[in-house]
Amino acid sequence: MNELVAHGIGGRQDLPIPLELAVAGAAAALVYSFVVLALAWRESRFDGDAGGLALPPWVTSAVDSPALQWILRVVGLLLVGYTAMVAYVAPDFATNPAAGLVYVVFWLGLIPASLLLGPVWTALNPVRTIHLLLARATGAAPESAGLRSLPAWLGYWPAAAGLLAFAWLELVAPDQATTPVIRAFFTAYLGVHLVGVVVFGSRWLDRGDAFEVFSRLLGRLSPFGRRTDGRIVVRNPLANLDGTSAGSGLAAVVCVLLGSTAYDSLTGSPRFVRWYQASPLGATAAGTLGLLTAVALILAAYALATGVAGRATGLPWRSMPGAFAHALVPIALGYLVAHYLTLFVLEGQRTMIAVSDPFSDGSDWFGTAGYGVDQSVANHPTLIASIQVGAIVLGHVLGAISAHDRSVRLFPRDRVVAGQLPLMALMVAYTVTGLLLLFAA
Amino acid sequence: MRTVRPRRLGVRGPATVLLALTTAFALTACGDGDDTGAGSGTTPGASSTPSTTEPDASDEPSDPATESPSPSPSESATEPEVPKPAKARIRIEAGTVTGAPDRLPVVVGQTVRITITSDVAEELHVHGVEELLALPAGEKQTLEFVVPAEPGPGLYEVELEGSSLLLFQLEVQ
Numbered sequence: 128m129n130e131l132v133a134h135g136i137g138g139r140q141d142l143p144i145p146l147e148l149a150v151a152g153a154a155a156a157l158v159y160s161f162v163v164l165a166l167a168w169r170e171s172r173f174d175g176d177a178g179g180l181a182l183p184p185w186v187t188s189a190v191d192s193p194a195l196q197w198i199l200r201v202v203g204l205l206l207v208g209y210t211a212m213v214a215y216v217a218p219d220f221a222t223n224p225a226a227g228l229v230y231v232v233f234w235l236g237l238i239p240a241s242l243l244l245g246p247v248w249t250a251l252n253p254v255r256t257i258h259l260l261l262a263r264a265t266g267a268a269p270e271s272a273g274l275r276s277l278p279a280w281l282g283y284w285p286a287a288a289g290l291l292a293f294a295w296l297e298l299v300a301p302d303q304a305t306t307p308v309i310r311a312f313f314t315a316y317l318g319v320h321l322v323g324v325v326v327f328g329s330r331w332l333d334r335g336d337a338f339e340v341f342s343r344l345l346g347r348l349s350p351f352g353r354r355t356d357g358r359i360v361v362r363n364p365l366a367n368l369d370g371t372s373a374g375s376g377l378a379a380v381v382c383v384l385l386g387s388t389a390y391d392s393l394t395g396s397p398r399f400v401r402w403y404q405a406s407p408l409g410a411t412a413a414g415t416l417g418l419l420t421a422v423a424l425i426l427a428a429y430a431l432a433t434g435v436a437g438r439a440t441g442l443p444w445r446s447m448p449g450a451f452a453h454a455l456v457p458i459a460l461g462y463l464v465a466h467y468l469t470l471f472v473l474e475g476q477r478t479m480i481a482v483s484d485p486f487s488d489g490s491d492w493f494g495t496a497g498y499g500v501d502q503s504v505a506n507h508p509t510l511i512a513s514i515q516v517g518a519i520v521l522g523h524v525l526g527a528i529s530a531h532d533r534s535v536r537l538f539p540r541d542r543v544v545a546g547q548l549p550l551m552a553l554m555v556a557y558t559v560t561g562l563l564l565l566f567a568a
Numbered sequence: 569m570r571t572v573r574p575r576r577l578g579v580r581g582p583a584t585v586l587l588a589l590t591t592a593f594a595l596t597a598c599g600d601g602d603d604t605g606a607g608s609g610t611t612p613g614a615s616s617t618p619s620t621t622e623p624d625a626s627d628e629p630s631d632p633a634t635e636s637p638s639p640s641p642s643e644s645a646t647e648p649e650v651p652k653p654a655k656a657r658i659r660i661e662a663g664t665v666t667g668a669p670d671r672l673p674v675v676v677g678q679t680v681r682i683t684i685t686s687d688v689a690e691e692l693h694v695h696g697v698e699e700l701l702a703l704p705a706g707e708k709q710t711l712e713f714v715v716p717a718e719p720g721p722g723l724y725e726v727e728l729e730g731s732s733l734l735l736f737q738l739e740v741q
Contacts, residue, residue, distance in 0.1 A: 138695025140723040142739065205657030243571060301732075395723070397670040400734045469722075 139505075139536060140395045141469055144512040147222065149566040150517040156523045156558040160551045163527045164544065172538035173529075175370030179352055179360025187359045196250065200259075203251030206233075207258070207555040209482070214313075217485040219306045225477060225484055226304035227478030229313075230297055235471045237338065241345035245352065247343035254317065255332055257322040273328030278429035282334060282375030285323070287383050289337030292416035298394065340380055347371050347527075365529055371453040378452035380562050382429055384459040385557065386422030388466055392564035393421065398566070424556070429455070432553035440546035450537060454529035458554060462561050463524020465515035468502055476500045515565055523558040527551065570660050619628045653679035653712075658735055659685040660728070671723065671739040680738070690731070694725035694738060697741070703728075715740060 189195060210233075214225040233279055240247045255269075262272035271563070296312050303309070323331035332339055340433045347368045371377070393399050394414075406413035433447035476498070483496035491497065504511070530550050538546040585588075651674075658668045672681055684692060686710045692701040692711055696719035700710040715738075724738040 138721065138725045138727075140737075142721055142723060142741075172569060397734060397737050401665065401670075404733060502720050508721045526606050 130257050132337050139470075139473065139513050141515070142508050143514055143567065144565045146560070146566060149515050149562045152520050152562045153555075153559050155520050157555055159520070159524045160527050160555055162352070163524070163531050164547055164551060167528065167531050169535055169543075171532050173363070173366040173369035173532045174368050174492045175366065176352065177370075178355050178366055179358075179362035181354065181358045181360050184358075187357065190359055199250040200253075204256060206251070207253045211313075213485045214306045214310050217306075217465065219488060220238035220487050222481050222484065223306060224481035225306050225309050225480050227474055227481060229309055230304075231337075231471060231474045231478055234293070235463075235467050236475070237342050238345055238460070240436075241342045242349050242460075245345040245349045247346070248336075248341065249337050250334075252332065252336065252339060254320045254324065254336070255329060258329055262329075271328055273324070273331070274326050277330050277334075280375060282377065283340060283380050284376035285331075285335035286337045286340035287376050287379035289319075289335070290380060291418075293337055294383065294390075295304075295415065295418060298387060298391050299418055300413060303410055321535040328499040332422040334374060334376075337380075343383075343493070344371065344380070344453075345460065347453070348457065348460065349355055365525060365532070367554075368453050368456060368529055369532065371456070373449040373452065374448065377450040378429055378433075378455070379426065380460055381424075381452050381455040381456050382426040383422050385455065385462060386425040387418060388459070388462040389425065389560060389564060390421035392419045392466055392561075392568050393417070396568040417427070417520070428553055428556060432549040435549040436546045439549070440542040442537065442546075451530055451533060454526045454533065454550075454554075454555075457522040457525035457529065458519075458557055458561075459522070460522075461519040461558075464518035464522075465561065465565060468514060468518075469511060473500060473502060512565075516562065519558055519561045523554055526554055571691055611705075640661055644666065651675060651678045655681045656683070656736065658682065658684045659736075660684070660688075660690070660733070662684050663688065663733065668736045671737045672726075673739045673741060675741050676715050676717045678715050680711075680715060683709070686699065686728070688730075691729040692726070692735075693729045694724065694726050696722065696738070696740070700729075718729055 173501050179340065210225060210228045213223055213228070217223050217225070230238045237248060258272070262269040285449075290313075296308070300308060300312075306567050320332065320336060321333050334340060347370065349367065350361050350364055351361055352360055352367045352370065394417075403413035403417060405412050408416065431447060433451055434444050436442075437444035437447040438453075477500055480495050480498050480500070483493045485492075489496075531547065534543055534547045534550070569737055572579075580631060608627050638653070644731065654672050654674045656667070656669055656672055656690055659666045672680070680694075682692065682694075682701075684703060686703045687706060689705045690703040692703055692709075694713070697713060697716055699711060699713050719740070721740050724740065726735045728735065
């Protein structure tokens with residue numbers, strides 16, 4: 128029986144990247160930073176939500192049609208309903224698909240889905256659907272169906288806290304792949320957000336729900352967006368990203384993503400794992416401390432760099448973190464791709480097989496139970512390493528361009544370079560850290 | 569009103585170079601990778617598909633045992649020098665691991681021999697190759713297996729199932 132008891136997702140990591148590749152990646156990041164700084168445009172080109180090439184009107188009306196919105200809500204309810212069923216009812220064997228559904232299909236799957244289609248979780252989120260039905264019953268509009276209005280200072284902080292909690296669950300919590308732990312987390316999650324929507328209306332979810340914010344930030348790197356006149360448009364993903372609505376705590380959201388991914392990379396090192404396993408604090412406390420330290424270091428570096436940039440340009444330092452947080456999104460995406468691509472491919476397949484037989488009784492609900500896992504992706508370590516480094520460097524370049532465009536818009540003309548240098552230094556530091564972790568951890 | 573200015577050499581050029589470089593990396597990698605795609609669509613181990621109908625794990629170790637005396641001719645043809653067995657001798661006392669390497673580098677076809685003594689009853693689990701071994705308290709046990717081709721290159725955790733204690737990582741090249 129023992130081997131049937133659920134154990135962690137994976138147990139496999141990619142080989143460390145070769146030193147030459149890490150050095151080449153770091154050099155490329157440095158060179159591109161200066162290329163952007165020295166040669167790129169001098170007047171802002173990204174106009175956020177104001178621009179974009181409008182798609183035919185029927186696209187907008189189809190996206191906004193109640194029929195499609197209800198189809199997506201029902202799909203969301205079915206997906207979450209199935210996951211809840213396996214988490215609550217099915218036996219907690221290693222073949223239970225709950226962990227794979229939560230950590231791989233949902234969390235990692237949100238990345239490609241959002242990059243292709245935009246903020247998909249907003250359309251699927253069952254909490255939103257439940258609240259909509261409640262609001263309908265009371266005859267109020269869901270946005271204003273709260274008891275009080277959402278205070279502006281709250282910003283993205285609830286989402287940052289939610290992301291940190293989820294990262295803790297995924298990376299630190301003992302037995303995080305077992306159904307009781309998954310149930311406990313998502314029951315608490317549902318409780319928090321139901322209270323949130325009852326008190327503040329559905330606006331709470333716009334900035335308070337970690338997964339909606341995650342999906343919306345990555346969706347900003349999709350080629351699709353909505354223009355200020357309401358039309359669905361195609362636009363340069365970087366111009367799309369430029370339209371990210373700033374708010375307090377946005378930088379914290381992105382720093383949690385970066386810090387937790389870096390921490391996950393660190394835990395790939397046996398030496399580090401052995402250190403925290405042997406810690407007198409106990410593995411969970413030591414892991415919690417490690418995760419918080421990683422996020423705090425990333426945040427402190429960001430606060431320092433934006434503070435120096437503010438000082439160099441004479442802009443109020445308080446306005447700086449929010450002004451450049453969007454530029455970290457591509458860097459975070461590069462980290463995520465580098466760390467989770469093969470895990471997504473391998474564990475995604477395993478989950479797709481497991482969903483057909485959630486009770487381990489030999490049934491085949493969706494016809495996938497008999498499939499095998501195609502593990503051939505692992506047979507190309509050089510390709511994997513190249514994709515990892517390529518993703519990190521590409522994320523760096525896109526982040527540098529985004530920061531550059533924002534700099535030339537915000538900073539006084541004669542201070543642009545002085546303001547940009549600390550930001551470039553910060554991005555190079557993040558990128559080199561990411562490469563170093565891929566090489567050494 | 570925007571003034572029309574000549575386009576500077578923007579990031580478009582370097583970005584193209586980056587893409588070209590990445591593609592070049594990718595292509596060389598594809599060329600180098602040895603194709604083991606023949607049986608890649610299936611998982612071999614019975615241990616990876618647990619089912620309630622055949623609960624006996626007892627006949628599992630007999631499979632590699634029958635194979636080990638005569639290595640298949642195809643393997644010896646492609647790999648003329650079979651590396652010596654990779655060994656690890658580990659002792660676990662009060663949750664502390666001694667003698668374990670950080671990573672044990674191995675290649676496909678190589679024998680791995682893990683000799684382990686645990687002060688409490690545990691179960692040894694090698695991820696990826698899905699080898700399991702019961703460890704009665706205080707008894708020296710040896711797990712021996714040949715690194716199969718299937719999970720492919722990567723780092724695989726070798727851990728104690730009960731306490732989730734990481735012993736080391738098997739580094740399959």
